[in-house]
Amino acid sequence: MNFQLSEERQQLQETVREFAQKELEPDVLARDEKGEYPLHLYEKMGEMGLIGLPYSIEYGGSGKDYLDYAIAVEEISKVDASVGISYSVSTSLYGGSISNGGSEEQKREFLPNVLSGKSLGSFGLTEPDAGSDAGGCITTAVKKGDNYILNGLKCFNTNGPLSQHFAVYALTQPELGSKGLSCFYVKKDTPGFSIGKIENKMGIRSAQVSELLFENCEIPETALIGKEGDGFKIAMKTLDGGRIGVAAQGLGIAEGAFEIARKYLMTREQFNKPLYKNQYLAFKMAELECEIEQAKYMLYKAALDKSEGRPYTISAAKAKLVCTEAAMHVTTEAVQMLGGNGFMKEYHVERMMRDAKITQIYEGTNEIQKLIISGSLFR
Ligand code: CAA
Secondary structure, eight states: OOOSOOHHHHHHHHHHHHHIIIIISTTHHHHHHHTOOOHHHHHHHHHTTOTTTTSOGGGTOOSOOHHHHHHHHHHHHHHOHHHHHHHHIIIIIIHHHHHHHOOHHHHHHHSHHHHTTSSEEEEEOOBTTBSSOGGGOOOEEEEETTEEEEEEEEEEEETTTTEEEEEEEEESSGGGGGGGEEEEEEETTOTTEEEEEEOOOSSOTTSOEEEEEEEEEEEEGGGEESSTTOHHHHHHHHHHHHHHHHHHHHHHHHHHHHHHHHHHHHHOEETTEEGGGSHHHHHHHHHHHHHHHHHHHHHHHHHHHHHTTOOOHHHHHHHHHHHHHHHHHHHHHHHHHTHHHHTSGGGSHHHHHHHHHHHTTSSSOHHHHHHHHHHHHOO
């Protein structure tokens, strides 16, 4: 077992860290305030090869692995968790749907535009009445000649208003429930497909999240990913990978807030001494440091499980649970340690605390992660 990142991974980490600090950091508060997404910087990440990191070169990827990708999402999310999730949804959820379920031809056709960062990708599974119970979808895809006709509504769709490419899950055989669910590729501007309500959110405010509306939306049968009825399993497998991305996002948020608190405790003086000289605060930081390190090892293990071909459903669920709980805990403690300043926008930790909350909820709530983990204990 080797706990040291290779020189190549350290180099990648350094490059992404520098990009995040130089390019993402300067306007992160303004983007949070206005709810605006930095599309030009996302495109730059594409040019750096980040979006396609864990995919082969023939699909427009960079030929690296899931640990490299997790490290990149972590570094981006230390500074801007909105870009972190938008990146992760394109790479893990859109890319994962196509690569887990698609034919060779479909992978060559539907992956490169997103993996190059030229456009974003989205994942349409959740519906108003199908959240944790993902198998409860009611959007339908009815076969008509050589086409499918989609009708229904998807909600909470990250990247929705910005994406050109969508992986959408719909029932081809409603009477079979989740076993009748199928996965489809849908292109923006397909007649009958439109973007519905754009959400106004508590956190990750710069990420764009919307409804997807399908009204007699006709797509070719060649857009079916996998076979009819494969959709639920494709979605579940894809979410296993997505949870590694959210874990990396959570870890990055925790580390970003920790570093702000650490610097603050060294510079802020009260009662004629820097704050860190109060053992209560120093010990608190020691505890948070251990929590972050534990979370990091769990994330890196899950990423390596996936990269090296071991089962990763459970390790991804554990990493998602532990990293995102750390995100919420560390950011909440950071706001408290910064006192009145922590409550103010220019110190960043209040934004990080708001951003952390959703990491405990999306891509399977942390209660769902406990369901998955506990389910593996009593077989
Ligand atoms: N990989 C492959 N197959 C899997 C699987 C996995 N990880 N998990 C389950 N399956 C298979 C099962 O083996 C089973 O197959 P058989 O019928 O052949 O035996 C089938 O799928 C059904 O499995 P379950 O009976 O376990 O399914 P369930 O209906 O009880 O649901 C669940 C299980 C874990 C609760 C699942 O519904 C789930 O993960 N819910 C959470 C949904 C979720 O994460 N949504 C996030 C939306 S995306 C998002 O947040 C977007 C964003 O923009 C950030």
